[in-house]
Amino acid sequence: MEEIAPPLPTAGEVLVRLHAAAANPFDWYMADGLLAMYKITLPATFGRDGAGVVEAIGDGVTEFQVGDAVYGQADPEDDGTFAQYVVLRADRLLRKPKAMSFAEAAALPNAIYAAWSALFSPTKGLDLQPGQTVLIHGAGGGIGSLVLQLAKWRGARVRWRWRAGHR
Template identity: 40%
Template sequence: MKAVILKKYSKSSPVIEFGDVEKPQIEPNEMLVQVHAAGVNPIDNMIPTGMFKPVLQFKLPATLGSDLAGIVVAVGSKVTRFKPGDAVMASIFDLGIGSFAEFAVVPEHTAALKPENMDFVQAASIPMVGLTSWQALKERASLKPGQKIFIPAGSGGIGSMAIQLAKHFGARVATTTSTGNIAWVESLGADETIDYTQQNFEQLLQGYNLVLGTVRGDVIEKSVSILKPGGKIISLVGPLDAAFAKSRKLNFMLKFVFGLMSKKIIGLAKKRNVNYEFLFVRPDGIQLSEIGKLIESEKIKPVIDKVFPFEETKEALAYLAKGHAKGKVVIKIV
């Protein structure tokens, strides 16, 4: 079968090839899915650099990709929730397997039925951003109606989903975007939109309960000042912290290194009596099913910027890396 394969880590020129690999075999608790579409996420560009080599289960050569939507073609003997012919969506991130392929192994616990009112391209855009938003806002932050949340980069893949989910939970949402995207981001539900090309959010916002860290650089440090005492920053982009290393059962050296990496932001947070956490999303088919119900009831919707054919996956990765996607980038395989 055809797949997009990472053969060598490199910060500047990783070796990624579009080629042939053997069709994978499944274990009793797994399914074989014919992939119709695969979502592209920033982590798919980070992994080839070796940035997450110490903490991910990748063994080279490895198939890239995390999100998928497709048709179940075979199930293991212990699979009970799905059968051949079912249309499903899933995130298989951090499992040592990939979705940029004609067929993918999908553990049963990661999958959910595809909402009937979505095609495969739309469904493939949901898992990573949907689960990340759900786990940050509902699981970690317990976001409540009336609370205020700041979600930078509202027009991006994660921002466009997180805004919708935060509004569903009843929160008041502020975000940043460029001049041309202001009206569009507000149509997703943003209550306060800041044009980052002309304004500084830290001078305009105050009294917030939660910041969702979606942008690298000094945005997270600046965000500390807009939080009220007891507020929280949940970062998706780092810095990694010692708590993350402990949760992954990493060695002492990595705990020490991650502790150093996060020392500054944790120190700034403590001075303001707020908390900092790093979130590494995990696959969860039950949560994904809940997100699917919200999509079926049209309370949230997929946001797709551009669709690439399978053979142009490397071009899709390069396009996403530019940082200008308005929503999600998806690869159409079938």
């Protein structure tokens, strides 16, 4: 372990002082070398999901200000959130709701991006529209529970199963 100066954001990026980071299966797969399609440069800082406070903004960033509480996800090929500071692309950040802790917010990015893409992406997902019906298997897990909530928010009819015999 070594102490280094915080990185500096460039155009379109935000420097975040992290208060919480989350580990998810992606991080395990990356550490085990199972995601060879991503090119990382060693030494590397792993971790994709995190939440914290904006410390600095790069050129062109208008949606965030220093002091904003945010949560988001690092690009797989960039340094990650298992650090005190991380530079994240502004388009991979959201404002943290005041009612949510930093730890709760840090747990969301991987699951919410997967759920959102599965439901709403016209090229990779269902492109779910109001009034359509969606069946969700495994609605009790992280991604499944968010899929259920997002589908209801979109106005879809939701059928779900988390255990045999329940609906």
